Amino acid sequence: MSKHSAGSGAAAPADADHVLGEEYEHEPVPMAARRSLFSMVMVWAGFPMIITGAMTGSLLVLGMGFSRALVAMIVGNLIMLAYVGALGLSATRSGMNFALIASRVFGTKGYALASDLLSTLLLGWFAVQTGITGALVASTYGLNYVAMTIVAGLLYIGITFVGVRGLHLIGLVSVPLFFVLGLFVVVHSAGTTSFDAIWNYAGNNGVATMSMGVGLTVVIALFIDAGTVTADFNRWSKTGTHSLIATFSAFPVSNLVAMLVGGIMTAALAVPNANPFGADNMFGYMNKLQIGWLGVLAFLFLYINLGSVCSHCLYNAATGWSRILRSKMRLMAVILGLVGIAIAAGNVWAFFIQWLSLLGIIVPPIGMILLVEAYVLKHGSTTQKEWRTLPFVSWAIGAAVGFIVEFQAPQLSTAISAGLVAAIAHLVLTYSAAGRAADRAPA
Numbered sequence: 001m002s003k004h005s006a007g008s009g010a011a012a013p014a015d016a017d018h019v020l021g022e023e024y025e026h027e028p029v030p031m032a033a034r035r036s037l038f039s040m041v042m043v044w045a046g047f048p049m050i051i052t053g054a055m056t057g058s059l060l061v062l063g064m065g066f067s068r069a070l071v072a073m074i075v076g077n078l079i080m081l082a083y084v085g086a087l088g089l090s091a092t093r094s095g096m097n098f099a100l101i102a103s104r105v106f107g108t109k110g111y112a113l114a115s116d117l118l119s120t121l122l123l124g125w126f127a128v129q130t131g132i133t134g135a136l137v138a139s140t141y142g143l144n145y146v147a148m149t150i151v152a153g154l155l156y157i158g159i160t161f162v163g164v165r166g167l168h169l170i171g172l173v174s175v176p177l178f179f180v181l182g183l184f185v186v187v188h189s190a191g192t193t194s195f196d197a198i199w200n201y202a203g204n205n206g207v208a209t210m211s212m213g214v215g216l217t218v219v220i221a222l223f224i225d226a227g228t229v230t231a232d233f234n235r236w237s238k239t240g241t242h243s244l245i246a247t248f249s250a251f252p253v254s255n256l257v258a259m260l261v262g263g264i265m266t267a268a269l270a271v272p273n274a275n276p277f278g279a280d281n282m283f284g285y286m287n288k289l290q291i292g293w294l295g296v297l298a299f300l301f302l303y304i305n306l307g308s309v310c311s312h313c314l315y316n317a318a319t320g321w322s323r324i325l326r327s328k329m330r331l332m333a334v335i336l337g338l339v340g341i342a343i344a345a346g347n348v349w350a351f352f353i354q355w356l357s358l359l360g361i362i363v364p365p366i367g368m369i370l371l372v373e374a375y376v377l378k379h380g381s382t383t384q385k386e387w388r389t390l391p392f393v394s395w396a397i398g399a400a401v402g403f404i405v406e407f408q409a410p411q412l413s414t415a416i417s418a419g420l421v422a423a424i425a426h427l428v429l430t431y432s433a434a435g436r437a438a439d440r441a442p443a
Contacts, residue, residue: 023163023164023319023328023329023330024095024097024235025097025319025322025323025327025328025329026100026322026323026326027100028094028095028096028100028235029095029235029236030095031095031238033236034236034237034238035164035168035236035237035238036238037237037238037242037245037246039168039236040233040234040236040237040242040243040245040246041245041246041249042167042168042171042172042175043164043167043168043171043233043236043246043312044171044233044246044247044249044250044254045171045175045246045249045250045253045254046167046170046171046172046174046175046254046308046312047171047223047226047250047254047308047309047312048222048223048250048251048254048255048258048309049174049175049178049179049254049255049257049258049305049308050129050174050178050258050305050306050308050309051132051178051258051281051282051283051301051302051305051306052129052132052222052258052306052309053222053254053255053258053259053261053262054182054258054259054261054262054265054276054281054282055262055276055277055281056218056219056222056258056259056262057069057073057258057259057260057261057262057263057266058262058263058265058266058274058276058280058281059218059276059353060072060073060210060215060218060219060259060263061201061203061262061263061266061267062203062204062266062274062276063203063204063208063209063210063214063215064203064208064210064212064215065201065202065203065208066198066199066200066201066263066264066267067199067200068208068212068215069215069263070260070263071212072212072215072216072218072219073219073256073259073260073263074252074256075216075219076215076216076218076219076220077219077251077252077255077256078251078252079216079220079416080219080220080223080224080227080251080252080255081247081248081251081252083227083364083367083371083419084223084227084230084247084250084251085243085244085247085248085251086371086374086375087227087228087230087231087234087367087370087371087374088230088231088233088234088237088243088244088246088247089234089240089243089244090231090370090371090374090375091230091231091234091235091243092234092235092237092239092240092242092243093240094231094235095235096231096235097229097231097232097235097319097320097323098115098118098228098229098230098231098232098316098319098320099111099115099319099320099323099324100231100323101231101370102114102115102370104373105369105370105373105388105391106387106388106391106392107385107386107387107388108385108386109386109387110386110387110388110391110392112324113392114366114395115320115323115324116320116321116324117362117366118225118228118229118316118320118363118366119229119316119317119318119319119320119321119324120317121225121359121363122225122226122229122313122314122316122317122320123313123314123317123336123339123340123343124340124343124348124355125225125226125309125313125355126156126310126313126314126317126336126337126340126344127340127341127343127344127348127349128344128348128349128351128352128355129306129309129310129313129349130149130152130153130156130306130310130340130341130344131149131343131344131345131347131348131349132277132306132349132352133148133149133152133302133303133306133310134146134147134148134149134150134151134152134344134345135149135277135347135349136281136283136284136302137152137299137302139278139279140279140283140284140287141299145345146345149341149344149345150341150345152303152306152307152310153310153337153338153340153341153344154337154341155303155307156306156307156310156311156314156337157314157333157334157337157338159307159310159311160310160311160314160315160318160333160337161330161333161334163315163329163330164233164236164315166311167233167308167311167312167315170304170307170308170311171308173304174304174305174307174308175254177301177304177305178257178258178301178305179257181282181286181297181298181301182257182258182261182282184286185261185265185282185285185286186260186261186264186265188285188289189264189265189268189269189285190264190268192268192269193268193269193270197267197268197270198264198267198268199267201266201267201270204272204273204274205272205273211410211411211412212411213405213409213410213411213412213413213414213416214410214411214413216413216415216416217356217357217360217413217414217415217416218353218356218360219259220360220364220413220415220416221356221357221359221360221363221415222255222356223250223251223255224359224360224363224364224367224415225313225316225359225363226312226313226316227251227367228363228364228366228367228370229316229319229320230247232315232316232319232320233246233312234246234247261282262276262281262282265281265282265285266280269285277349277350277352283298283301283302286298286301314333314336314337314340315329315333317332317336318330318332318333318336319332321336357406357414360402360413360414360415360418361399361402361403361406361414361415361418362399362402362418363415364398364402364415364416364418364419364422365394365395365397365398365399365402365418365419365421365422365423366395366422367419368398368419368420368422368423368426369391369394369395369398369422369423369426371423372423372426372427373391373426376427377427377430390426390429390430390433391426393425393429394422394423394425394426394429395422397421397422397425398418398419398420398421398422398423398425399418399422401417401418401421401422402414402415402417402418402421405417405418
């Protein structure tokens with residue numbers, strides 16, 4: 001624990017008694033302010049257990065068939081467990097958020113490029129999810145899309161404004177609500193067919209068009225941005241064990257549950273040319289049953305559930321930008337949230353698949369470079385340079401390979417390819433540079 005961190009610990013217990021406590025945007029979280037295991041599990045479990053995850057499960061089943069999609073879901077989530085778990089464990093040990101860690105890897109000034117990019121991408125994700133909320137409500141109830149999007153965005157800003165405690169509270173409501181309603185949708189839809197029919201569902205109109213590589217990228221890219229900045233969440237864990245358990249509650253547990261809800265429903269109903277972003281999702285299914293109380297519950301569920309992921313994304317974006325601009329998380333949450341609402345009003349959610357492809361190319365190299373620095377090179381914590389060139393070169397190499405795979409080898413996973421190549425490139429470049437430096441040193 002740093003001297004600065006230890007010195008700020010005395011004020012933490014008082015902060016804990018207030019709803020709007022200290023968020024530690026510019027320093028490590030002191031141990032006295034760390035949160036309980038239950039709180040961390042609620043923060044993480046409430047993030048991926050969302051209707052967008054169910055929609056993604058539907059897309060995978062439509063494109064790959066149920067059995068192959070299930071493999072992609074399981075393997076992709078296990079990869080996310082290893083990736084996010086390792087990043088989160090490093091953050092728990094240091095107590096630092098992503099921006100602070102990145103400043104020691106990319107440089108005290110260079111980190112702003114990586115943090116700026118990820119924070120902006122997460123703001124875009126906030127806009128996508130807010131737009132999905134408005135679109136589903138507007139199309140289902142015949143209401144104005146822009147108005148419903150604004151209502152959703154303002155609600156999500158309010159949750160984020162509370163801080164990490166707000167993420168805990170929204171997860172406390174969202175997780176059990178999704179689990180109960182998801183179980184109802186799965187049981188009800190599966191009751192219309194047989195297990196064999198679901199397992200043997202071959203894809204939309206009986207045709208599987210999505211490769212395993214693309215399927216894995218879709219699973220990984222869904223939360224690769226937030227997973228890469230996991231330090232913003234896991235810095236609040238008291239121990240490494242707590243950090244790993246919290247991560248496990250998200251990947252594979254919550255994320256896999258969400259995807260299976262959508263995937264099983266889609267395979268069971270086998271609707272030709274189904275549109276998960278239209279009416280062919282769990283929200284639309286509940287409303288189609290025309291049960292009064294269920295319709296009301298579905299309406300509340302949509303706002304609460306997507307409010308969970310939106311508030312998490314906005315929290316990440318605000319934490320990153322507050323570090324860059326030397327501001328406060330809550331001020332940035334309001335400003336960025338309003339920007340996100342304006343973007344959402346422009347129907348950005350319609351570019352969901354393209355968004356996942358972009359995230360799968362440019363984000364994994366950043367996280368893999370952080371992992372190499374934390375667990376192999378182990379010298380990032382002592383670096384005080386303003387700019388470190390090699391991490392940027394490694395990032396560029398990994399992203400370039402991701403773009404090549406995207407267009408030239410679509411059967412492979414862009415996310416896995418980009419991340420692995422960036423990690424290898426960073427190791428090779430670092431050891432090569434060290435060897436050259438040793439050769440130039442005087443005998």
